[in-house]
Amino acid sequence: MNFVDEAIITVQSGNGGRGCVSFRREKYIPRGGPDGGDGGKGGDVVLRVSSGKRTLYDFRHKKQFRAQNGQQGQGRQKTGRDGEDLVIGLPPGTLIWDAETGQIIADLVEAGQTFVAAKGGRGGQGNTRFKSATHRAPRFSQPGEPGQSLTLKLELKLIADVGIIGLPNAGKSTLISAISSANPKIGAYPFTTLAPNLGVVQAGSNQPFIVADIPGLIAGAHEGTGLGIRFLRHIERTGFLVHLVDASRIDLHSPLEDYRIVNAELAHYGRGLNEKPQIVVLNKMDLPGTAESARAFESAVEDKSVLLISAVTGAGVERLISHISRLISKPKRDS
Numbered sequence: 196m197n198f199v200d201e202a203i204i205t206v207q208s209g210n211g212g213r214g215c216v217s218f219r220r221e222k223y224i225p226r227g228g229p230d231g232g233d234g235g236k237g238g239d240v241v242l243r244v245s246s247g248k249r250t251l252y253d254f255r256h257k258k259q260f261r262a263q264n265g266q267q268g269q270g271r272q273k274t275g276r277d278g279e280d281l282v283i284g285l286p287p288g289t290l291i292w293d294a295e296t297g298q299i300i301a302d303l304v305e306a307g308q309t310f311v312a313a314k315g316g317r318g319g320q321g322n323t324r325f326k327s328a329t330h331r332a333p334r335f336s337q338p339g340e341p342g343q344s345l346t347l348k349l350e351l352k353l354i355a356d357v358g359i360i361g362l363p364n365a366g367k368s369t370l371i372s373a374i375s376s377a378n379p380k381i382g383a384y385p386f387t388t389l390a391p392n393l394g395v396v397q398a399g400s401n402q403p404f405i406v407a408d409i410p411g412l413i414a415g416a417h418e419g420t421g422l423g424i425r426f427l428r429h430i431e432r433t434g435f436l437v438h439l440v441d442a443s444r445i446d447l448h449s450p451l452e453d454y455r456i457v458n459a460e461l462a463h464y465g466r467g468l469n470e471k472p473q474i475v476v477l478n479k480m481d482l483p484g485t486a487e488s489a490r491a492f493e494s495a496v497e498d499k500s501v502l503l504i505s506a507v508t509g510a511g512v513e514r515l516i517s518h519i520s521r522l523i524s525k526p527k528r529d530s
Contacts, residue, residue: 200351200391200429202254203294209237209262209278211316211339214324217270218332229332230272231322234339235265237315238278242291245284246306249393251351253284262313265339268321278315285349288432292348304354312347316340350428353391355407356523358430358471360461361439362453363411366478368392370439370506371408374516391429398520407433412460427464435472435522437515442477442503445488450495474502474522476515481505 212234219227240262263278291301291310301310319337326333359367375394392408409426430436440454454475461469475496477489480503493501502518504511 199251199255200426202251202258202349203346204254204258204260204349205344205346206240206281206283206313207259207261207344208240208281208313208315208342209264210342211235211237211318212265212267212275212278213338214319214321214336215268215270215273215275216322216334216336219271229322229326230270231336232268232270232273232275233321233324234268234318234337235275235277236318237265237339237342238262239280239311239315240313241280241282242285242289242301242303242310242312243282244287244289244303244306244308246287248284248286250286251289251349254349262315262342264342265315265318268318268336272321272323275318277318280315283312286351288352288354290350290352292350294346294348313343313345316342352431353393353407353429354405355393355430355433356404357406357435357437357519358433359406359408359437359439360430360457361411362413362441362444362457365411365439365441365453366506367408367411367439370437370478370504370512371406373506373509373512375406391426396516396519398516401520401524404519404523406437412457414456414459427461427468431466431468433471435474436468437519438473438475439478440476440492441479442485442488442492443479443482445477445485445492447488447491450488450491454492454496472522473499474515474518475499476502476504478504478506480510481508 214234215231217231219230221227260281260283262281265278266275268275285303287304289303290299293300303310317340319339322333322336361367371392371394375396394406395403396406397403407429409429444453446452489503502515504515
C-alpha cells in the first residue's frame, strides 16, 4: 500500500426531511384536524480516528462523501426517519483543514476521537405544528433544512515519541529495524526510505515508545532538492530527535559538515523542529577508521554528548534505547 499523507475531500451532510401536510381521515370524523408529522433530521458527517488506519490511502480515489437525507414526515403525526450519519475513519494524527479558509478545524489524535465535520439539516415541521385557534386547518408545512457542504484538506502527521533524522544512508532504517518490530526497506544507497516508518520499541520493563524514521534530508531540501521536506511534518509531534550521523563519512578537516546540513534544513523548515532536543548518535562504528572520526566529531561538537553505535552489529544500541527511555519517562516523574 502506498503511503499517502494528504488528501482533499468534499463532505455533504444530509438534508432534513420535509414536514407532512395531512388531515385525520377516520370513520365518524369526516373533517378531522391536521396530523402531519415532522420530517427527519439529515445525517451528520462524522470523522473518527481509527487505530487500524495508518495512511490516507482510502482517499486517493474516493473524494466525495455524503450522509443520508432525513425522510419526509407522515400522517398521524409520524416523524420521518432521521438520515444515518456517515462515519469516515481516519488514522491517528490527522489534521483537518477548511480548504476554503485555510483554517485548522480539528486535530484528531487519539483512537476513537470524533469530530462532526458537517451537521445534518433539521427536519421541517408538519402542518400539525401550525394549528391554532384562528387557523384550524393549515395546509402547509416546512421544508427540511439543507445539509452542509465543505471541502476539507486532510493532512497526516504521524504520532511518535522520537523522530530519527539524518542524511540519506546514515542508517536510520537499519536502526529502526534493530530497535523495533518495524521492517523498512534497507539498501546501501540514498533514498531507500521513500515514506516514513513507525516502530514500537520495548525498553526492558519500561513503557514502550514509538519511533519515526523519515526519508533522509540533503542540502537544499527546503528548496525541493532530493525528496524535499514534505515528510518533516511527521516528526513535528515528537518530544525529541535522534540525529544519526554516518561516522564513516566524517571529514577530519570538517567533522560537523553532515551534522550542520541536517540542522540547517530543520531551521529552514521551522515549526519548532530546530528547537527540539537532540540525541546525537554516530552510527557505523564497526567500520574501519571511525574511531578517529568519532574523536574529531566529539571535539568539534563540544556542547553535546555523543553516543556511538553500530546499528548493524548492535553495539551501543541497548545503551541508546535506555537513554531514550529515560528521557521519555523523565517528564512524567517531574510532573
